[in-house]
Amino acid sequence: MTFAFDTFLIDKDTRELRNNNQSVRIEPKVFNVLVHLLENREKVVSKDELISVVWDGRFISDAAVSSSVSAARKALGDNGSDQRFIRTVHGHGFRFVYPDVVLSTAQPVDRLAGQGTTTSQEVRFCQSADGAQIAYATAGSGQPLVKAANWLSHLEFDWESPVWSHYFSSLVRGRRLIRYDARGNGLSDWNVNDHSFERQMEDLEAVVGALELEKFSIIGISQGCMRGVAYAAKYPERVNKLILLGGYARGWQLREDDPEGMVFRQAAHDMIKHWWGKDNQAIRQLFTNMYMPDAPAESQSWFTDLQRKTTSSENAAEMLVAGASEDIRPLLSKVKAPTLVIHARGDVAAPYDQGRELAAGIKGARFATLDTTNHLMPESDPAWQRCTELISEFLAE
Template identity: 60%
Template sequence: MNYSFGEFTLDTAGLELRVRGTPVSIEPKVLEILIYLVENRDRVVTRDELVAQVWNGRIVSDAAISSGISSARRALGDNGNEQRFIRTLHGRGFRFAYNEVCETTGETITRNEQSGTWTSQKIQFCHSSDGTRIAYATAGSGPPLIKAANWLSHLEFDWDSPIWRHLFQLLSRGSTFVRYDARGNGLSDWNVSDHSLERQLEDFEAVVDAAKFDKFSLIGLSQGSIRSVAYAARYPDRVDKLILIGGYTQGWKLRDDPGGLAYRHAALEMIKHWWDRENIAIRQMFTNMYIPDASPDLQQLFSEMQRRIISKENAEIMMKAMADEDIRPLLPKVTAPTLVIHARNDAAAPYSQGLELAAGIRGAEFVTLETANHHLLASDPVWKRCETLIRDFLDA
């Protein structure tokens, strides 16, 4: 059995703890403690129980138990003050405290809650025209559907993440679903400096060629809307249907949004000095913008994930690259049937940008969701409506 929580996967069969797919160095006894706590996460585990189950009833000092717990916390990047994963209940014992734990039978398997089946993804690599390595993943079967890359993604983490898995389950149900990590983050090449829209389109084209799709539907979330519209305008005969969620027509520097402009400039300065530190304050700025209504656990997961899937240098470069993008001249060139979905109180992509996106594409359907979440969570009351809109549009 595999347990996924935060950025970690705990493989009880292979006796391995992995972070972002990379094995973590951990002593065998410490790993046993962690496995036992995770498997019994629904209750408090006493010190005596740990001694009986992990040390087989041998005489063990309280100091040895405390040392084992501390080592387990260090392996998870936790500590006795934060107790993000392992909580000490004084006088009672210990409990695995992280609320979002996903049980799977393999690292690239996720459960489809509606059909009760298990869907696997296959990760492969291709190369863009400038040689940049691009990671892409394929899941499901049926008519082809590609998700354009957006800032901050990781093919492995996102697949099991409670932030994204409900969406990916939906998109891989009834479709051959392909997504990829943008250059500079996730499993794609980090050693790049050119993040221009033209390079991004070349990356997209490389994935399309590798997947061997002649014609396909296309979905763009957030920054992915820029790439999606640009591709659909350039290759109108290859895009069957187009879905844009939380999208925009202009980068943050070009919008009539003084508050948003000040926010982004401040974020750029903070990224330079704070992005890769343990303090999550800067990353929490983005979390509050993207998923303001998420639970504390999900917000903490999202904040920590950002540091692990992109370097501060690439985060700064990519944010600057998005500042001056403008696809308004391309909108009339899009001929595919288009569905535009936008949150009314979206702070990351203003509602006015969603309206402009839909108005510029002939015949596009526009739907407003009454939420503040830029990334729609399974717990969001509007998710069921969004799910129905997407599936009905693709199946029509």
């Protein structure tokens, strides 16, 4: 069982506390106090209850309990004055009060084919060429389908969220789905200095090598399309089919035909370093409004919160500019795999002409238009059903 809140992840099974994907040292009893408060966050937990559960009812002083609670606060960067996470209710006990806690008992994508079955994922790590640890996950069985990493991902949180879970439940059906977190994201190393396109490609190559994949298909979504194209162009003998959803061949600094997008991303880059990790959601909400403007409130709320949980402000800013000046148009003609390009007509994050440019540059590529404004489609979007049907039929051919 895991609890995710703010920038923290607590794994009850491995007894680990992580902050921004970095391990936080915590004493066993303090860990137990924190977990019990999380599990009972709907109520105030008395000192007597903590003594009964954490110390098996042995006699200890109230001061010892208070000391353990203070240590739990310290592990979370909290204190007795701010009480962002653990609040003292004088005369009654303590309560975990942070409002947004994501609970996971497994890693389910449990709507597989609408059959009530549960598909679990397995997360492992491999090492990229420069030593960065890259987290990757596999789920399902059948022909392998590799999802090239996009800006902002978290193997565990994405697996459960209404932003991404319907994508994965569709893609894993009858296949072996392989995902990974790009460097600086999710469960992969956050402490990296080089986010360049070359390093990102090495991360993809490391995952393929760790799994000893010989022949597979690739799906790229948004920024992942550039990585998918680059890999298919470099290793044409390995790629069965290529799917590009909401992608582009030119980074945002090279899109003279999209001046509004250039201004937005430059301004966002300047603001991210100062506002990304704060409780104020303004800057993250800007990206939500761009990526899924017509999604339900639940999906928008998840995406806004996922942004902060996925990476640090420094990495978010660096990754935003890492591919900004990349131009893969010279690689399009080198793609030999059958290719399906899908793009939303009203996409603001990646304008429609960017998708047309991708399809026109790849010999024989099919192009399909979705009637939506959502760059990331919620399951409730009427265009989502057509999108998943296009992908399934293409891969089944």
